Amino acid sequence: MYALIWRAIPGPWPVKLLVALALVAGAAAGLWYYVFPAIDPYMPFNDGAVETQGGP
Amino acid sequence: MVSTSERHSRPAGRRGHFRGRRRKPPQRRYTGGDIARGIVRTIGELLFTAGILMLFFAAYEVYGKQFKTDQEQQQLAQGLEERWSEQEERGPDAGAMPGQANSRLYIPELDLKWVVVNGVSQEDIRYSPGHYGDDDVSGGDAAAPGEKGNYAVAGHRTPGIFWDLDLLEDGDSIVLEDGENFYTYEVIEERTVTPDHVEVVDPDPFDPENNDDPERALLTLTTCAPKLNNTHRLIIHAELTDTRPKEDGMPDSIAHMAPENQAEGE
Structure with a gap:
């Protein structure tokens, strides 16, 4: 999987490395700012209220 | 990174002769071992990726949410003063909309303060503690700050909110601020x-038995216990000891947390 990505990136290896790092950074930012905030409310461990409304 | 699959990847393309390193002819056939290795390697990489993702999400839960909480709190704080001045004109019950700012809560022991919003639904308390309103308590009669009864607040057990709530001890002060007073x-x-x-x-x-006619003015904080878990609730009860009009300034216990100082503190 990672080997495939590595081979799909064009250029000599320093360029490949840079592009790969940029890809990793992009994926991390996307997760951090969009994916994680979106899925966070569905996590079971952050409900602080007692069950007053018929459920947590 | 120079894996076995590199050798039998794709036919030597334009980069093949550019690098001049491809020794194997493109017609090399896959053996059963190659396929097995490929499958095992892919599984390994997927597991590795899943592990990294989970660690990253854990890091987000601890650090990322704190950042988001701080941001959201600043926005709420801006609306709070406005709402207080509106309430004076329209009466105390006006503007008790879910998700809107209700009061300000200080815990000097932990050096934390928040804008408390109305309501305790997931939506309301995502980034700030929420006040159990009339609909959320059994008697249908939630107390206002300083009033006899119980001013109850729910908050997530996340850093930046009620993470360290278990560190509070008997006698520690919690200060509530509404439009007119500071309540300790x-x-x-x-x-x-x-x-x-x-x-x-x-x-x-x-x-x-006292629910219809409470004698004491209480403040209750509820949050998850244990940390990052959902099985129990940590409850902190506190009793009103002091009411101080806002004209007299902030109580000594939270003087160091005044909004002006707060900017550099965080």
Whole structure:
């Protein structure tokens, strides 16, 4: 999987490395700012209220 | 990174002769071992990726949310003063909209303060503690700050909100601020209960017979216990000890947390 990505990136290896790092950074930012905030409310461990409304 | 699959990848393309390193002819056939290795390697990489993702999400839960919480709190704080001045004109019940700012809560022991919003639904308390409103308590009669009864607040057990709430001890002060006054409460009891103990937010959590006519002004904080888990609730009860009009300035216990100082503190 990672080997495939590595081979799909064009250029000599320093360029490949840079592009790969940029890809990793992009994926991390996307997760951090969009994916994680979106899925966070569905996590079971952050409900602080007692069950007053018929459920947590 | 120079894996076995590199050799039998794709036919030597334009980069093949550019690098001049491809020794194997493109017609090389896959053996059973190659396929097995490829499958095992892919599984390994997927597991590795899943592990990294989970660690990253854990890091987000601890650090990322704190950042988001701080941001959201600043926005809420801006609306709070506005709402207080509106309330003076329209009466105390006006503007009790879910998700809107209700009061400000200070815990000097932990050096934390928040804008408390109305309502305790997931939506309301995502980034700030929420006040159990009339609909959320069994008697249908939630107390206002400083009033006799129980001003109950729910918050997530996340860094930036009620993460360290277990560090509070009896006698520690919690300060509530509304449009007119600062109310100082002292912690009188901590306990851990299961989530079905809804009486902790009743007007008198200690004696249900007093619910219609509570004698004491209480503040109750509820949050998850244990940390990052959902099985129990940590409950902090505090009792009103002092009411101080805003013209007299902030109480000494929270003087160092005044908004001007706060900017550099965080």
